[in-house]
Amino acid sequence: MKKAAPTVWDVIVIGGGPAGMMAAARAGERGKTVLLLEKNTRLGVKLSLTGGGRCNVTNNKTDVRTMLTNYKDAGKFLFSTFTKHGVAETIQWFAGRGITFHEENEGRLFPITNSAETIRKTLIDALREQQVSIRVGAIVSAILHDVETGLFTIQLSNGKISHSHSCIVATGGMSRPETGSTGEGFSWLSTLGHTIKKDSLSLVPLMLHDTWVEKIRGVTIPDCKITLYSGDKKQKAQRGKILFTHTGVSGPTILNISSMVKELLLHGTVTLVLDLFPELDDKALRSSIQELLLINSNQKIKNVLARIVPRALALIILELLKINSETPTHSLLAKDRVMLVFFLKHFPLHVKGLLGADKAIVSSGGVSLTEIDFKTMGSLIVPNLFLVGDVLDIDRPSGGYSLQLCWSTGYVAGSSA
Ligand SMILES: Cc1cc2nc3c(=O)[nH]c(=O)nc-3n(C[C@H](O)[C@H](O)[C@H](O)COP(=O)(O)OP(=O)(O)OC[C@H]3O[C@@H](n4cnc5c(N)ncnc54)[C@H](O)[C@@H]3O)c2cc1C
Structure with a gap:
C-alpha cells in the first residue's frame, strides 16, 4: 500500500x-x-x-x-x-x-x-x-x-x-x-x-586546428597509441580508442588526458601523434605495406589503403600527403610509400582547445x-x-x-x- x-x-x-x-x-x-x-x-x-x-x-x-x-x-x-x-x-x-x-x-x-x-x-x-x-x-x-x-x-x-x-x-x-x-x-x-x-x-573532448577532421566525423579507431607532446617534448603515451568528431577528437583515452592538455595549452602548442598500428614497429609495418601494395599492384591506392584504415581516413591521409588517391599502387613513388608508412605510425593532430561545459562528460x-x-x-x-x-x-x-x-x-x- x-x-x-x-x-x-x-x-x-x-x-x-x-x-x-x-x-x-x-x-x-x-x-x-x-x-x-x-x-x-x-x-x-x-x-x-x-x-x-x-x-x-x-x-x-x-x-x-x-x-x-x-x-x-x-x-x-x-x-x-x-x-x-x-x-x-x-x-x-x-x-x-x-x-x-x-x-x-x-x-x-x-x-x-x-x-x-x-x-x-x-x-x-x-x-x-x-x-x-x-x-x-x-x-x-x-x-x-x-x-x-x-x-x-x-x-x-x-x-x-x-x-x-x-x-x-x-x-x-x-x-x-x-x-x-x-x-x-x-x-x-x-x-x-x-x-x-x-x-x-x-573529462572533455578536444578541438583541433585540423579542420579536415570534419570530413571524418564519426570515424573510430578502436586501438591506437596516442602520444601527447607539449611543443616538441613528449608528455605521455596511452593506448586506446579514438573517435573523430566534427571539431576534433573524443573517446575514453582522449577524455582522460583532457585535463592535462588544458594545463599544457597554457604553456604553448600541444600535439597528439597517433600510431595507427601500435602492434607493429616501423620495419614490420613497412614490410606488410610493401606486401599489400605488391599483391594489389593494379588497384588504386585509395582502395588498398581503405583495407587497413577506415575509408574516410584513408582519403584524408592521401590528401594530407598530397598523393593522388586514384594512383594505381604500382605507380606509387618510393618517396610516397616511405611517407605513407611514416604517417601511419606518426599521424599528427594539432590541438586548439577543449570543448566547453556543454560537451564535458564530467x-x-x-x-x-x-x-x-x-x-x-x-x-x-x-x-x-x-x-x-x-x-x-x-x-x-x-x-x-x-x-x-x-x-x-x-x-x-x-x-x-
Ligand atoms: C554523455 C555522458 C556519458 C557518460 N558516461 C558515463 C559512463 O558510462 N560511466 C560513468 O561512470 N559515468 C559516465 N558519465 C558521468 C555520469 O553520468 C555522472 O557522473 C552521473 O550522472 C552523476 O550522477 P548524479 O546523480 O550525481 O548527477 P546527475 O546525473 O547530473 O543528476 C542530477 C539530477 O538533479 C536534477 N536537478 C538539478 N537541479 C535541480 C533542481 N533545482 N531541482 C530538482 N532537481 C534538480 C537534474 O535534473 C538531474 O536529473 C557520463 C556523462 C555524460 C554526460
Missing part, C-alpha cells in the same frame, strides 16, 4: 540522477518516508546517455585500495565510503535485481543487455518497491535549514514547500546542462556555508571534501544534510568511476539519513 505523504518527511532527496535514486531507494529500504524531487519530467536523463547509451556501470576493481587509486587525492577520503559500499557491493546490489555484467577494456563493466535503460529501470523499480514518493517536474529553488528545530524546508519554484528531518542533495555538477545538471545545488550549498571549488571541466569542482564525513556522506557544517554524486569535488577518469561514486556515496547517504 502506498504510504501517505507525511507533514514532515524523514528524508527529502533533491535530484533524480543515479546518486539521488540510489540514496532514495536505500533510505526507503530502511523504512524511512522518502520524497524524491526531480526537475526533469523523467528520472535519470543523464544516466540514459552514459556509455553511449550502454552505461558503463562501474569498473571491475573489487579491491577497495586498488579502486581508490583512480580517484587521485580524493581516494583517501573515500576509503570508508567504499568499504561500506564499493564495487563488490554494487555488483551484488544489481545482481540481486537480476542484472549481470560483461567486462570490456580496462575493467569497464556494462550490463549484459548493453542498455542504460536497464539500469535506469532497475533503479526506478527499486524506488517503487521501497515506496519512495517521486515528484518529477519539481524544480527546487531553495533549501532552508532551521537551526532550532533541525528541520529542512525545501522550496519549489511553483511556490510549494515540503519539510524533512534530513536532506540529501544529489543535483549533479555542471556538465551537459541540457540533462538538468545546471549547478543550482552549488548556490544553495554555498548559502548553507559550504565551500564550492570552482568548476573546472575534467565536471570536477564542487563541494570541498574536507567538509564531508565520508562514513555517512553527511555535511560537517549542517547536521542531517548529505551530499552525493557529482556535487562533490572529485576528479576521476573515464571507465565507470563516476557512476561508482554515485552508487557508493548514494548508498552510504541513504543508509545514514
Whole structure:
C-alpha cells in the first residue's frame, strides 16, 4: 500500500540522477518516508546517455585500495565510503535485481543487455518497491535549514514547500546542462556555508586546428597509441580508442588526458601523434605495406589503403600527403610509400582547445571534501544534510568511476539519513 505523504518527511532527496535514486531507494529500504524531487519530467536523463547509451556501470576493481587509486587525492577520503559500499557491493546490489555484467577494456563493466535503460529501470523499480514518493517536474529553488528545530524546508519554484528531518542533495555538477545538471545545488550549498571549488571541466573532448577532421566525423579507431607532446617534448603515451568528431577528437583515452592538455595549452602548442598500428614497429609495418601494395599492384591506392584504415581516413591521409588517391599502387613513388608508412605510425593532430561545459562528460569542482564525513556522506557544517554524486569535488577518469561514486556515496547517504 502506498504510504501517505507525511507533514514532515524523514528524508527529502533533491535530484533524480543515479546518486539521488540510489540514496532514495536505500533510505526507503530502511523504512524511512522518502520524497524524491526531480526537475526533469523523467528520472535519470543523464544516466540514459552514459556509455553511449550502454552505461558503463562501474569498473571491475573489487579491491577497495586498488579502486581508490583512480580517484587521485580524493581516494583517501573515500576509503570508508567504499568499504561500506564499493564495487563488490554494487555488483551484488544489481545482481540481486537480476542484472549481470560483461567486462570490456580496462575493467569497464556494462550490463549484459548493453542498455542504460536497464539500469535506469532497475533503479526506478527499486524506488517503487521501497515506496519512495517521486515528484518529477519539481524544480527546487531553495533549501532552508532551521537551526532550532533541525528541520529542512525545501522550496519549489511553483511556490510549494515540503519539510524533512534530513536532506540529501544529489543535483549533479555542471556538465551537459541540457540533462538538468545546471549547478543550482552549488548556490544553495554555498548559502548553507559550504565551500564550492570552482568548476573546472575534467573529462572533455578536444578541438583541433585540423579542420579536415570534419570530413571524418564519426570515424573510430578502436586501438591506437596516442602520444601527447607539449611543443616538441613528449608528455605521455596511452593506448586506446579514438573517435573523430566534427571539431576534433573524443573517446575514453582522449577524455582522460583532457585535463592535462588544458594545463599544457597554457604553456604553448600541444600535439597528439597517433600510431595507427601500435602492434607493429616501423620495419614490420613497412614490410606488410610493401606486401599489400605488391599483391594489389593494379588497384588504386585509395582502395588498398581503405583495407587497413577506415575509408574516410584513408582519403584524408592521401590528401594530407598530397598523393593522388586514384594512383594505381604500382605507380606509387618510393618517396610516397616511405611517407605513407611514416604517417601511419606518426599521424599528427594539432590541438586548439577543449570543448566547453556543454560537451564535458564530467565536471570536477564542487563541494570541498574536507567538509564531508565520508562514513555517512553527511555535511560537517549542517547536521542531517548529505551530499552525493557529482556535487562533490572529485576528479576521476573515464571507465565507470563516476557512476561508482554515485552508487557508493548514494548508498552510504541513504543508509545514514
Ligand atoms: C554523455 C555522458 C556519458 C557518460 N558516461 C558515463 C559512463 O558510462 N560511466 C560513468 O561512470 N559515468 C559516465 N558519465 C558521468 C555520469 O553520468 C555522472 O557522473 C552521473 O550522472 C552523476 O550522477 P548524479 O546523480 O550525481 O548527477 P546527475 O546525473 O547530473 O543528476 C542530477 C539530477 O538533479 C536534477 N536537478 C538539478 N537541479 C535541480 C533542481 N533545482 N531541482 C530538482 N532537481 C534538480 C537534474 O535534473 C538531474 O536529473 C557520463 C556523462 C555524460 C554526460
